[in-house]
Amino acid sequence: MHLSRGFKQLERVDDALSSFLGLLKKKELDSEVVHIEESINRVLAEDVISDADVPPFDRAAMDGYAVRAEDTYGASPSAPVVFRLIGSVHPGKKPDLKIGKLEAVWITTGSYLPDGADAVVMAEDAKRLGDEVEIYTSVPPWKNVDRAGEDIRKGDVILRKGTFLGPYEIAALCSINLSRVKVYRRVKVGIIATGDELIEVGDIITAGKVVNSSAPMIKLLMRDLPVEVKYYGIVRDETSHLLPILEKSIAENDLVLTIAGTSVGDKDLLFKAIEQAGGRIVVHGVTQMPGRPTLLAISPDGKPIIGLPGYPVATAISFMNFALPVIERIAGIEGERFVPMVRAKVASRIPSKPGVRHYARVKLKRADGEIIASPVRVSGAGIISSLKDGDGLLVIPEEVEGVEKGSYADVIVIKRYLRW
């Protein structure tokens, strides 16, 4: 009886994700215009074409003397060419002087190359003598000059639609003096926590209660994503309570994440609520450990609902494997997320079931020029300590049955700072 709606068939993680992504509507989000410095971690909603050259003018790349290159031909330390020094140029404005034959001006890095000049002789290769300067080297045209447009050319597509904007992309947009940029609106993500045993952090704890740590964790894991999170709080383990909040959150968001209520108990909380809301269960149970009781569903109006398991380690891994790619897809991000990994030597055998992808939490240490991964705790989806103490997730693929001591495995690094 209790298992009537069990995990009849666990789906492979990759298959579950790709079939779920395939069901999402291919609808571009609306866009909005934001100030360039507010565009961090947002996604470009259009190709950006430069309407300016960068640099905007030919400029000195070195401190030295601006000259006509041809006048230096044949110059050498033993046969210097003497130029007449007609002035100096500093950054910030177009110089109003013009260089003629055998004339030079002192110019500092970044300054506008004066008319007539087509090269800069480095200060080291010259010697000033009153209002003359001896040049000791021959330079070809455009030597020590940053040419106008050599960085970015007017008319270039400098960033494409779908680009995730980080500090370097934003710096490039600043360089063409783009102060406002068109990005997709944020993805609206609703979060619902379920569980009669839950209280929020800071509430008074009574016997039988535990603190909801998964919802704050998930919110923080989305912090650098282009999302707008709405948290619906803790819902009691009754379909009658969950259903209206589920329906409201579907109406108000692009994606709904629920936490807990996905395992095969006698309540089938989320399962029933989704069915009653007219939604369609796509996947219930995936071949990952922790995180098996993951539920993927589609609302009647085609929005994704992801039922994350409630134990915090399982929540985190299901979030990473399913919620992140769905958010990226809706957000319109082009490209593949770079996952920081290291190749590590396994300190002690870690068992796993074939056909199931295991994520073992490991501590990383350096020894003898290698990185050593020691399991923090091999099982226990409820053990938040394993994420707190672990530096990474050692991935044991479905095809493999355990990893042996001394073998090598890929570890997804989950910490910014390692005490290794």
Added chain:
Amino acid sequence: MHLSRGFKQLERVDDALSSFLGLLKKKELDSEVVHIEESINRVLAEDVISDADVPPFDRAAMDGYAVRAEDTYGASPSAPVVFRLIGSVHPGKKPDLKIGKLEAVWITTGSYLPDGADAVVMAEDAKRLGDEVEIYTSVPPWKNVDRAGEDIRKGDVILRKGTFLGPYEIAALCSINLSRVKVYRRVKVGIIATGDELIEVGDIITAGKVVNSSAPMIKLLMRDLPVEVKYYGIVRDETSHLLPILEKSIAENDLVLTIAGTSVGDKDLLFKAIEQAGGRIVVHGVTQMPGRPTLLAISPDGKPIIGLPGYPVATAISFMNFALPVIERIAGIEGERFVPMVRAKVASRIPSKPGVRHYARVKLKRADGEIIASPVRVSGAGIISSLKDGDGLLVIPEEVEGVEKGSYADVIVIKRYLRW
């Protein structure tokens, strides 16, 4: 004349950093108490000792029947033991029933284990028959039970002073119901941009001017650090203008970053201003490309001043190599920053000067199960495109003279999403 204060001796990057860090005052920052969900990317100012067990009580790890383990001994599918079903337990409160000999209760995952019980028999290993249940397996004590304190034990130091707080650390702190946490105050960082040629993004650009892209970039590169940034705007290339702002920024901050004005021109802008402010130049010129004209100095009251070169690629690399470690030191972060890297095959020869550490901007591609790194542009510290288009920085160490086509090198990945 123009070179009178040149880079007499370039210092090796690592030596420059370690001698500079050695000069910083070993003074702990003041602390402040913040709400746990606001503590992301902050640094713990004290060891956190748990005043509670997690889980706070023995709880069912599975849906099934809570029993006395000893009563199941000898049970098997062919010789089931019959238990009397005396009730059911659900999450959220301490059950008020007590299990005696050959008694069982239906219990769902996460529920408080009733008095008397010391194990849970999985639902699959039992069959309910009215008010009785047949148990088909023998379980040892504490089977399918999460023991109180098995995750975190009351009295444990769960996180140590100096821990950088990410989502997982915060989730662990939530689990012990810690709603407020003591962290170090943010590091105060002053930023001063210099250059007569600079305008801020969005300002009207006239001939000879370029847009300040380095300051916004640096601000964004600090976004996930425990800092409070104060930007002092663009200062003209005159020591008389820079000096008062430099002194003010030293007084108001823990660290001052200046952008540009560090190269050996006829102005020596920052050099002179620091001397006039009574500061001490520690390093002027380091063996890195781009980013050679980096200046490291100490104010009269012992505060670090880092003169970042002005060209954006050089700014970024000097920021990474010098400003980041200094901020981490002042912030009190324990542990080593994890730098996301890949080992890549070099697509075409990249030259470098021995004795200088080069950072070549590369595109990454996947081919034949390998990662291929192709240089975007080998030189040109002014070329912001190389950071925009590049996926990573290929590091050519000081001991090496160029990397050959087909050889392998480490690449620091600088993008979150790769179109590879």
